[in-house]
Amino acid sequence: MNQKVILVVDDEPKSRQGIKKTIERTYIDQFQVITANDAKEAMERIDHQKVHVLITDIRMPEVSGLELLKQLKTKAQEPVVIVVSAYSEFDYAHEALELGVVNYLLKPIAKEKLMNAIEKAIDVEKQREETGIFSKMIDGKLLEMQQKSKYSPGVEHALDYIEQHFDKELTLKQVASEVHLNASYLSALFKEELQITFSEYVTRKRIQEAKKLLLSTNLTIAEIAEKTGYHTSKYFIKLFKQYENLTPNSFRKQNVSDS
Structure with missing residues (x-):
């Protein structure tokens, strides 16, 4: 210690x-x-x-x-x-x-x-x-979107579904079907109400969950990729670096040593 x-x-x-x-x-x-x-x-x-x-x-x-x-x-x-x-x-x-x-x-x-x-x-x-x-784990933009209470029922339902299934494969068509909306219409609603695309929202949610696992567990990068809905660690690392300007390993090393 x-x-x-x-x-x-x-x-x-x-x-x-x-x-x-x-x-x-x-x-x-x-x-x-x-x-x-x-x-x-x-x-x-x-x-x-x-x-x-x-x-x-x-x-x-x-x-x-x-x-x-x-x-x-x-x-x-x-x-x-x-x-x-x-x-x-x-x-x-x-x-x-x-x-x-x-x-x-x-x-x-x-x-x-x-x-x-x-x-x-x-x-x-x-x-x-x-x-x-906590602040290192949280995506400020995602948190801001999640705290808003005035979304249309279809978007609310979609957000709830993503929250519960982000660790599985998620496509716009699949989620639209779950919330009983046309995929193109749900895509337009996301852009209008959240100011980001469906795919960016899902990615931000997954990256945030990955950061929590990186800082609070000893899971490998491959295991974290799997638990956040990615089939390959290579694609997960690419997206993580795109959003955080660090590889998952570098993020873990830097922030665990800071604390």
């Missing part, structure tokens, strides 16, 4: 080591705790290692904790942040909160308050991770 990484940034060695030791003694082997003595070293750490929670002093020489948070906004990764300070000025706290800080602790930090802050930060990080994975 991969450990969550906590980065402690403070220019005062005693404070920095004190926070590190408190976390390590309380959460034995649960977290990997690393340290930095200033913002520059912290950014170097973040550039080379995934950091899940950042605990930073707000007042440091050269680059302050607030400036560090502003720099983080330009990075691909944004850890959950806890700010610590020997000062209780409202302006500092207010700006820190605007920069997405989940907790603002005053020195000297009580052990219980530090532990509560870390547990809250880990919960936030898990929620972000789950939301991130």
Whole structure:
């Protein structure tokens, strides 16, 4: 199991080591705790290692904790942040909160308050991770179409049928027959009401389901192709790459490692 990484940034060695030791003694082997003595070293750490929670002093020489948070906004990764300070000025706290800080602790930090802050930060990080994975699985355009409630009965019936049978062979003629409509008429309805063709809708639905399987199972590409209605993995890979600009394998590797 991969450990969550906590980065402690403070220019005062005693404070920095004190926070590190408190976390390590309380959460034995649960977290990997690393340290930095200033913002520059912290950014170097973040550039080379995934950091899940950042605990930073707000007042440091050269680059302050607030400036560090502003720099983080330009990075691909944004850890959950806890700010610590020997000062209780409202302006500092207010700006820190605007920069997405989940907790603002005053020195000297009580052990219980530090532990509560870390547990809250880990919960936030898990929620972000789950939301991130969900967003990678979902086709925004498909979701938008599925949330609309004003479709003609024939299109509604067709969408329900596709939802239940996307893993089987689906043709326009077959679905039209199931919903008791002429194939040409159903095709025209799809274009008019959904602004995409029947075949594109089916493909988007299948690709979305494939992304869910890629991120939540260890099924092979051939097995996923079969479960999403494709006879050959070659054709499935071609379509997946067309829609996602990545092969299924690359999509899986990239997004599983990100999380």
